[in-house]
Amino acid sequence: MPDNPLWNPANPFVVWTYAVVYASVFGYLGYLIWRYQRNK
Amino acid sequence: MQLARSDQTSRLDGLTLGILGLGVVGAVVGFFMAMTAPPDQSQGFVARIFHVHVPTAWMAYVASFAALGYSVAYLVRRKSHHDRVAAASVEVGLIFMALALLTGMLWARPTWGVYWDWEPRLTTTAILFAIYVGYVVVRGAIEDPELRAKAAAGVAILGSINVPISYMSVRWWRSLHQTQSIDLTTGRINVDTAILIPMLVNLAAFTLLFIGLVRLRSIIAARQAAREEV
Numbered sequence: 385m386p387d388n389p390l391w392n393p394a395n396p397f398v399v400w401t402y403a404v405v406y407a408s409v410f411g412y413l414g415y416l417i418w419r420y421q422r423n424k
Numbered sequence: 425m426q427l428a429r430s431d432q433t434s435r436l437d438g439l440t441l442g443i444l445g446l447g448v449v450g451a452v453v454g455f456f457m458a459m460t461a462p463p464d465q466s467q468g469f470v471a472r473i474f475h476v477h478v479p480t481a482w483m484a485y486v487a488s489f490a491a492l493g494y495s496v497a498y499l500v501r502r503k504s505h506h507d508r509v510a511a512a513s514v515e516v517g518l519i520f521m522a523l524a525l526l527t528g529m530l531w532a533r534p535t536w537g538v539y540w541d542w543e544p545r546l547t548t549t550a551i552l553f554a555i556y557v558g559y560v561v562v563r564g565a566i567e568d569p570e571l572r573a574k575a576a577a578g579v580a581i582l583g584s585i586n587v588p589i590s591y592m593s594v595r596w597w598r599s600l601h602q603t604q605s606i607d608l609t610t611g612r613i614n615v616d617t618a619i620l621i622p623m624l625v626n627l628a629a630f631t632l633l634f635i636g637l638v639r640l641r642s643i644i645a646a647r648q649a650a651r652e653e654v
Contacts, residue, residue, distance in 0.1 A: 396592065
């Protein structure tokens with residue numbers, strides 16, 4: 385189904401979803417490590 | 425497994441690093457498995473949002489129960505460590521709750537046609553998010569550590585009541601949101617194995633990340649408390 389946006393593997397909703405989830409989780413992990421190191 | 429030991433020092437221990445490392449590797453593996461999962465019959469590749477939406481929503485529920493457990497433990501045993509872990513669970517849980525709401529909205533737009541609808545599952549999840557924002561506000565507003573811990577524990581206990589309501593809302597009041605993919609009340613799995621497995625890998629990875637993040641956040645809080653005591 386080439387014309388259906390739901391069948392586009394690079395659908396912007398999918399791209400944004402993964403970008404937001406991984407950036408938030410790894411970003412928060414990085415922030416906590418930075419806070420830990422700063423107060424060492 | 426305890427999220428954090430009661431004799432926890434303010435040093436980053438090997439177990440926390442190991443859990444976080446495994447969680448990061450699991451999340452990378454889960455990402456590649458999700459990107460190679462077959463498309464859904466009706467939703468096509470947009471259904472790949474499922475592989476992160478369900479794990480983030482589950483983590484929000486897990487965080488709520490963790491906060492409940494440690495809040496009750498604090499009220500019974502009055503150890504500040506339990507209060508710190510409850511607060512860390514809520515903080516990490518808020519991130520997963522926000523992500524569950526956001527990924528749900530990004531999934532709703534191409535499939536329902538709207539980002540948001542005040543239907544039962546979305547409304548109860550939004551209420552849950554608001555309650556835990558309230559938890560953070562309560563902690564910030566009270567200076568006395570004992571009173572702060574008691575008030576926060578009360579909010580966490582009350583907030584957790586909303587979790588089973590939110591979970592069952594898709595069955596009690598059938599609306600836009602689909603029913604559970606894995607129904608814990610009947611044990612029935614409503615998705616195909618090829619789509620289920622990447623989601624389960626992400627669920628395991630996010631669980632490890634949740635435990636590791638709560639432990640790390642508790643260590644930072646313990647260091648802060650020790651410094652304030654000096």
